[in-house]
Amino acid sequence: MTITDAIHQAVLKVPASAWTPAAEPDGDIREGAWIAELAGDCLTGWPKGLRLIVRKERPHPGAQLRFTDADGMRLTCFATNTAGEAIAALELRHWQRARAEDRIRAARATGLRNLPLHDTAQNxxxxxxxxxxxxxxxxxxxxxxxxxxxxxxxxxxxxxxxxxxxxxxxxxxxxxxxxxxxxxxxxxxxxxxxxxxxxxxxx
Incomplete structure (x- = not known):
């Protein structure tokens, strides 16, 4: 989701001890990536039970940082209403879903942007x-x-x-x-x- 100014300010207030290393699918720690759950004023007016997870990670070489990034780290966040699940597991699930979305984007660029034929069976x-x-x-x-x-x-x-x-x-x-x-x-x-x-x- 979009990192608003309120979310950005909340991220800056997260203590170092609250950041948890991100996980790889095999259970290993993902190098250079940490996650935390936000709370407080940035969730005011949101539906009850909504959780906001933020990830900070070292950008790959040559990547341009955005004004919403902090301390040289790339920030991304997502919201979920899944309760009782560790944030590392939630972030991994979201990250793997992002890979699926990336495959869909690649599919559209590869040959699914337009159906080239007129007949349904041919398409x-x-x-x-x-x-x-x-x-x-x-x-x-x-x-x-x-x-x-x-x-x-x-x-x-x-x-x-x-x-x-x-x-x-x-x-x-x-x-x-x-x-x-x-x-x-x-x-x-x-x-x-x-x-x-x-x-x-x-x-």
Missing amino acids: QIWLEIVQIALDLLAWMPLLTLTGRARLWEPRRLRLRLFSTAAQLFTTGRRRYLRLAEHWPWTDVITDALDRLHALPNPG
Whole structure:
């Protein structure tokens, strides 16, 4: 939700002891991220039982801070009426939902902004194809990429990996893929292919 001036002032008054380290899905502590629950005047006039959770985290290199940020930390917050749940669990649930929303945004940019065909059945086939492509885009980085490459958007994946010039040839009954040595992301592609081949065969 939007950080109003009242919420921003409430965040500045949160004591250091009230901040709890944010959690990763596997239970580990998320480095550089803390959360706290706000109370007091900033919730005046809100529905009873509403909880306001704020997160502060170190911005990634090169990120521009906003005037609502504080002490060099990026601030975000959300409201929930879920009672009896630890704020770390609530923040993790919200963070994972944000990843789902990000997938939806990527889907709209990839092929779901407009239905290209006139017939309903044809558009249904188009949607199925796009959904298959989105599944591949979701799983491929998780299974084959490491580091920041895992966070690349579909457009960046297309420009850096999928549009790479290469030559496919067969010799000695074996098929080879020859990539351009000068391409900056050749190592990313070859490492990804090695990890793909190393995955266990489900059959």
